Amino acid sequence: MxxxxxxxxxxxxxxxxxxxxxxxxxxxxxxxECTYHPFNFRDENGELxxxxxxxxxxxxxxxxxxxEFHCQxxxxxxPALLANKFDLIVASMSITDQRKQKIxxxxxxxxxxxxxxxxxxxxxxxxxxxxxxxxxxxxxVKIGLQRATTYDNWIQARAPNAEVVRYDAIEALYLDLQxxxxxxxxxxxxxxxxxxxxxxxGAGFEVVxxxxxxxxxxxxxxxxGLRKGNDELxxxxxxxIRQVTEDGSLEVFARKHFPFTIHPQKWQGTE
Amino acid sequence: MTFDVFLILxxxxxxxxxxxxTLKLLFLSTVIGLALAVVTLLMRLSGxxxxxxxxxxxxxxxxxxxxLVQIFIIYHGLPQFEFIREGVLWPLLREPFGxxxxxxxxxxxxxxxxxxxxxxxxxxxxxxxxxxxxxLSTPHRFIYITTPIAVRLAIPAYSNDFIxxxxxxxxxxxxxxxxxxxxxxxxxAKTFAPYEIxxxxxxxxxxxxxxFQRGFGLLERYMSRYVKKDA
Numbered sequence: 497m498x499x500x501x502x503x504x505x506x507x508x509x510x511x512x513x514x515x516x517x518x519x520x521x522x523x524x525x526x527x528x529e530c531t532y533h534p535f536n537f538r539d540e541n542g543e544l545x546x547x548x549x550x551x552x553x554x555x556x557x558x559x560x561x562x563x564e565f566h567c568q569x570x571x572x573x574x575p576a577l578l579a580n581k582f583d584l585i586v587a588s589m590s591i592t593d594q595r596k597q598k599i600x601x602x603x604x605x606x607x608x609x610x611x612x613x614x615x616x617x618x619x620x621x622x623x624x625x626x627x628x629x630x631x632x633x634x635x636x637v638k639i640g641l642q643r644a645t646t647y648d649n650w651i652q653a654r655a656p657n658a659e660v661v662r663y664d665a666i667e668a669l670y671l672d673l674q675x676x677x678x679x680x681x682x683x684x685x686x687x688x689x690x691x692x693x694x695x696x697x698g699a700g701f702e703v704v705x706x707x708x709x710x711x712x713x714x715x716x717x718x719x720x721g722l723r724k725g726n727d728e729l730x731x732x733x734x735x736x737i738r739q740v741t742e743d744g745s746l747e748v749f750a751r752k753h754f755p756f757t758i759h760p761q762k763w764q765g766t767e
Numbered sequence: 768m769t770f771d772v773f774l775i776l777x778x779x780x781x782x783x784x785x786x787x788x789t790l791k792l793l794f795l796s797t798v799i800g801l802a803l804a805v806v807t808l809l810m811r812l813s814g815x816x817x818x819x820x821x822x823x824x825x826x827x828x829x830x831x832x833x834x835l836v837q838i839f840i841i842y843h844g845l846p847q848f849e850f851i852r853e854g855v856l857w858p859l860l861r862e863p864f865g866x867x868x869x870x871x872x873x874x875x876x877x878x879x880x881x882x883x884x885x886x887x888x889x890x891x892x893x894x895x896x897x898x899x900x901x902x903l904s905t906p907h908r909f910i911y912i913t914t915p916i917a918v919r920l921a922i923p924a925y926s927n928d929f930i931x932x933x934x935x936x937x938x939x940x941x942x943x944x945x946x947x948x949x950x951x952x953x954x955x956a957k958t959f960a961p962y963e964i965x966x967x968x969x970x971x972x973x974x975x976x977x978x979f980q981r982g983f984g985l986l987e988r989y990m991s992r993y994v995k996k997d998a
Contacts, residue, residue, distance in 0.1 A: 640943075643952065643953055643956050644953060644956030644957050661943045662943055662945075662949075662953060663943055664941065668843065668943075671843060671846075672943075675846040675852065675861075676852070676861065677846075677861055677862075677863075
């Protein structure tokens, strides 16, 4: 009996120190919403698809483990991770200080960005050739955005001479852009592409200038969430994210849904 | 919950920035509304169905729907039509301020015409007959006998409507106007302190309501200066 216990202890120790991380199971359970198009959703055959799903599978390939998806409602996502219902959250969850108090995050695999959208024929020049802000281009231009958002903060800091019109709902923003009440809007280009630019009513409009990726305004982005204390696994996931960023996989995943990329342009380790 | 009294006091000066738009909205739409109300009233009193029916229809529509819905229809709805966007009224309707003035004026017109009608109907029949006996024509009787009395009778109800209009201007903040409520909502979104900021806004509104109430009270007293006071 004692020998058996010793054996079990050794087996347990081996299991925990092997570099495979959770190799004991050979599968990593991933929590995601399954309802958030186009990041994690079921296609018409009931198969899980989307950017988050692709990223999770790629990380699984890198770690050499099976990925098993668990569908979980958004408000219970972090509690379910903490209750060990699954091992990772890959659900378009933005990295915030508040969430970091409960769980750890990997490096970002998707950015938080802002971008301008305006009428094609207006020739808006908000940026110089080198990508810096062209303040003169904002002179006498009406910019629509949602009240007190990160975009509001950005424009007040970077283009204080623009005339800002503040909206409550994003739908009204698109409508007034179409109606010509505002010359351009500043928003999240992913949402704007799905709801507006790719639709018939968005035909005469386009993105103006580059994706703005300033983390002090928009945050670090979206990362993989995991329970605290799994530093070994975390560093291996970060290595995986670095790999899929650099080998172009993230670009391939994004271009299934968008005509642009949505990951950090340079792989950036978190502090 | 923390409650910051200083935040209330500090936010009032910022709130005053929106006061200009609130008062402009109020005065423009009450003046235009009053003009509309007089026209509608005359149409209703004309006794000819071609004039009465459109007036009644207009009153029914604008009294029967919420101002917020009217503002949304005018602001979001009208630009859906090509001919509106190409039309002469577009410079007015393009601006949220113009849309709100249109909506509030039309609304005021409908309510105030009913208030005035109440005043007109309240004028004693005997006075009409006396005027007739003196040989005054119908327009003369309306201008010199009916109007002064009807106005006096209508003032209490009108002041009520005027104060309602002051509060209705807050709805302009839903279509991006930075009136006092719009400014307040923006501060709330930044400070996450809804109680303090909205209490500050309420204080400013109350100050104006009090002023207008006093003003109408004085006007009422002035208009009633010949009325014998019942003990």
